[in-house]
Amino acid sequence: MNDLFAPQGNLLTVLSFGAGQDSSALLEMYLDDPKFRQQYAPNDFVVVMADTGDEFDQTYDHVRDVQRRCKAAGVEFVLISPEMGFHSESWRSLRHFYRSKGTIGSKAFPKTCTDRLKIQPIYRWLEHWLSEKYGVQCNRKAGIREFAARYGRIKMMIGIAKGEETRMADPAKNPNRWYRESIEPVYPLVDMGMDRAACQKLLHAKGLYVIPSNCKACPFLSEPELEYLRRFYPEALADWVELEAAKLKKHADKSAVIVTDKEGNPKRDREGRVKVENRNYGVFGVTPLPAKIRQAKETYESWSDEDIIAYRYSHGHCVSTAY
Structure with a gap:
């Protein structure tokens, strides 16, 4: 028996923007392709990026260009900087963490920087944004769950390309109940069979030269x-x-x-x-x-x-x- 009061569909899609080639290709398709928008983000849409503080100059230049074009297109783009209060005090930037704690990122250690500098700030910001825009509470992810209960799970659009399917996390295995109940990760590039080369080709066709995005002080550099x-x-x-x-x-x-x-x-x-x-x-x-x-x-x-x-x-x- 269907619940007559259950939300129908998904009101909100969030593009997790890393400013690299994959997420940039997703944004270009959203801006240019009505069919893409209808399939993956037919309703409310916002683009969000958390600043690691250690990106390359070309990446920050690209972000500023994207901000201008999103504004012209009426698309909300949010760059989360440490001054906004959504980064933790210890992880204000990658090098701030290294310097203040007397440590260093290492291939020998568990990798936590993506979670601390990108994922956690995005979801802290998201609940605050939802409270301002939709009137839900803002209390340790309860507002995210409240939004999902009212309007359907939030689609989190992620730039993982074909060939990187092992990076697609199973949301049912996430240890956080609020995430399992509220977030629906979507991977359009995998759905569409687009690998990294295809993303580069799409960007080239628009006259865009986008370098891969990563921190300069990353232990996984080749x-x-x-x-x-x-x-x-x-x-x-x-x-x-x-x-x-x-x-x-x-x-x-x-x-x-x-x-x-x-x-x-x-x-x-x-x-x-x-x-x-x-x-x-x-x-x-x-x-x-x-x-x-x-x-x-x-x-x-x-x-x-x-x-x-x-x-x-x-x-x-x-x-x-x-x-």
């Missing part, structure tokens, strides 16, 4: 991307090196940790010496960042600047975050 950073953003790279050095100095006591068995007894090698391990991890584990920079420089020194730029543009940047 070697060509690290060389790109060395050539074009040396000051940002030098700061990153200093942040890693400060972390390694702070945790120097972990540079030679005694390895123990299940009973807590020290393990020994064949010569009877106590085994020790370096657990003072930097950006790339136990290999210091300066060593990785030198390695990337030696490997790609024969590449021209144009080669490095073309690689970064065409390959994109993906750390396999699922959401």
Whole structure:
């Protein structure tokens, strides 16, 4: 038996905008293609991006251009900056967190930066925005649940392309009840069979040159991307090196940790010496960042600047975050 008072359809679609090629392609289709709008965002629509504070200059230039074009088209675009109060005090930006906590992002650590700098600020902002626009409460996600109960689950449009299906998170497995009851993630690029190259082609057709979006101080940079950073953003790279050095100095006591068995007894090698391990991890584990920079420089020194730029543009940047 159908509930006569249940909401019909979905009133609101939110585009989670990362300013990279995939989410930019989604926005262009929304602006230009009535069929796309009818299928994926037929009613209320808003574009939102949370600022990590560590994007490349070209990305911020692109965001400013997108803001202008959205305003001209009557589309609301919100860039969440730390000053708005939706970032946590610890995670005002990526480097702020590293500097204030004396730590560093590392491939050896669990990845939390996307959740802390992008996802959490977006949903904090979203509840506040819903309370102002639709009159729901604003109280620890209760307002998001209230909105969904009244108007249907919120469609969260996410720029994950064909070939990246493993990044599509199952909403039923989300640990937060408010999310399971209120949010419906949608992946139009996967539905339409559009991979990263197809997104690039669409953007090219509009005269747009959009670089992949990622933080400059990201431990998941490939070697060509690290060389790109060395050539074009040396000051940002030098700061990153200093942040890693400060972390390694702070945790120097972990540079030679005694390895123990299940009973807590020290393990020994064949010569009877106590085994020790370096657990003072930097950006790339136990290999210091300066060593990785030198390695990337030696490997790609024969590449021209144009080669490095073309690689970064065409390959994109993906750390396999699922959401």
